[in-house]
Amino acid sequence: MSETAMGASQKDFESAMSQVKRLKDPGNEVKLKLYALYKQATEGPCNTPKPGVFDLINKAKWDAWNALGSLPKETARQNYVDLVSGLSSSSDSSSQVKPEADRKQSGYETLVVTSEDGITKIMMNRPAKKNAMTMRMYEEIMLALKAASKDDSAITVLTGNGDYYSSGNDLTNFTDIPSGGVEEKAKNSAILLRDFVDCFIDFPKPLIAVVNGPAVGISVTILGLFEVVYASDRATFHTPFSHLGQSPEGCSSYTFPKIMGPAKAAEMLIFGKKLTAAEACAQGLVTEVFPDSTFQKEVWTRLKAYSKLPPNAMRISKQMIRNREKEKLHAVNAEESSTLQERWLSDECMNAIMNFLTRKAKL
Numbered sequence: 153m154s155e156t157a158m159g160a161s162q163k164d165f166e167s168a169m170s171q172v173k174r175l176k177d178p179g180n181e182v183k184l185k186l187y188a189l190y191k192q193a194t195e196g197p198c199n200t201p202k203p204g205v206f207d208l209i210n211k212a213k214w215d216a217w218n219a220l221g222s223l224p225k226e227t228a229r230q231n232y233v234d235l236v237s238g239l240s241s242s243s244d245s246s247s248q249v250k251p252e253a254d255r256k257q258s259g260y261e262t263l264v265v266t267s268e269d270g271i272t273k274i275m276m277n278r279p280a281k282k283n284a285m286t287m288r289m290y291e292e293i294m295l296a297l298k299a300a301s302k303d304d305s306a307i308t309v310l311t312g313n314g315d316y317y318s319s320g321n322d323l324t325n326f327t328d329i330p331s332g333g334v335e336e337k338a339k340n341s342a343i344l345l346r347d348f349v350d351c352f353i354d355f356p357k358p359l360i361a362v363v364n365g366p367a368v369g370i371s372v373t374i375l376g377l378f379e380v381v382y383a384s385d386r387a388t389f390h391t392p393f394s395h396l397g398q399s400p401e402g403c404s405s406y407t408f409p410k411i412m413g414p415a416k417a418a419e420m421l422i423f424g425k426k427l428t429a430a431e432a433c434a435q436g437l438v439t440e441v442f443p444d445s446t447f448q449k450e451v452w453t454r455l456k457a458y459s460k461l462p463p464n465a466m467r468i469s470k471q472m473i474r475n476r477e478k479e480k481l482h483a484v485n486a487e488e489s490s491t492l493q494e495r496w497l498s499d500e501c502m503n504a505i506m507n508f509l510t511r512k513a514k515l
């Protein structure tokens with residue numbers, strides 16, 4: 153569906169609901185996704201108490217609904233319709249569905265998510281906008297991560313489609329002001345940011361970034377939460393927070409000084425120094441750099457080999473490496489998100505965003 157297409161109507165939604173009844177069993181994971189989108193579309197954000205740990209089915213349903221956070225009702229309705237339409241077309245050709253082979257997951261508007269060879273690949277898919285991250289993209293990445301944490305893949309990859317990895321937060325996100333004004337916008341954005349980064353902190357399987365081109369802002373900061381970062385030699389790494397009147401997020405105020413030392417971290421996070429892939433590798437933010445001409449081939453060959461390693465062993469090793477940091481990371485994330493909530497209301501930030509939107513300035 154195109155990004156500018158109108159949202160699904162109530163009629164589309166009702167027709168999708170009756171279509172669901174005619175589908176063959178899509179499996180528990182999809183049923184949970186449908187349940188959550190239905191509840192979000194009809195009742196809004198999860199508003200019931202969390203069921204007890206032994207109430208397994210209701211807890212799974214509650215978790216799925218709650219994971220949608222503040223996803224707007226209209227978006228949930230559209231996602232529901234898209235998901236059902238994807239399921240209908242795949243069930244039309246269900247005899248061809250193979251258990252492991254290239255399973256493209258539908259229902260996403262801003263991503264292409266596939267599962268193949270033990271690897272779930274989440275590809276940001278707004279190449280014309282340099283994969284700038286809209287509110288919808290944040291929500292969809294969270295959904296895709298939640299699904300990947302439970303699917304049968306061994307490792308999960310985040311990458312971008314086109315010439316950019318991602319240009320970071322979509323600056324037009326700030327133009328959609330709700331009835332509660334800019335304060336409400338800042339508050340909702342801070343909640344979304346915190347939930348988004350929490351998903352990376354808590355992700356249980358090895359997480360790999362395949363950085364196919366330049367990366368900006370939040371797409372760079374969260375790299376400190378990945379196990380491995382492979383970069384094309386065309387990639388650059390840039391966090392222009394001060395230029396935007398903003399402050400670091402993605403736990404970078406904690407992870408970057410640990411990874412590269414406080415002096416190098418300050419140059420990036422305070423002064424917005426852009427690193428080449430080779431520099432980012434020398435600073436320890438990037439694991440390995442590959443020539444752009446052979447990047448995809450070399451990286452995917454390597455990842456396919458890694459994905460054949462015993463998945464439980466990899467998961468346990470990741471948890472041993474990360475678990476003692478988790479509490480700290482959640483605290484850092486909370487602090488960074490609330491600092492940004494204030495920053496977004498500052499004149500410095502508003503002027504910088506206006507400059508971008510009116511094209512007076514480029515980074």
Ligand SMILES: CCCCC/C=C/C(=O)SCCNC(=O)CCNC(=O)[C@H](O)C(C)(C)COP(=O)(O)OP(=O)(O)OC[C@H]1O[C@@H](n2cnc3c(N)ncnc32)[C@H](O)[C@@H]1OP(=O)(O)O
Pocket residue numbers: 280281282284285319320321322323324325341342344345368369370371392393396401508514515
């Ligand atoms: C709610 C959670 C918030 C989390 C906090 C996150 C913070 C951050 O991520 S801060 C970083 C924000 N990102 C930026 O400031 C980058 C802004 N973009 C640029 O400076 C440039 O677009 C560029 C350097 C990334 C690419 O320049 P260029 O090669 O010249 O390409 P264009 O500028 O023509 O871009 C093509 C097309 O894409 C649109 N676009 C690109 N990036 C963004 C963006 N971040 N937000 C919104 N739109 C973006 C650009 O406007 C062009 O659109 P059209 O003019 O319609 O073709």
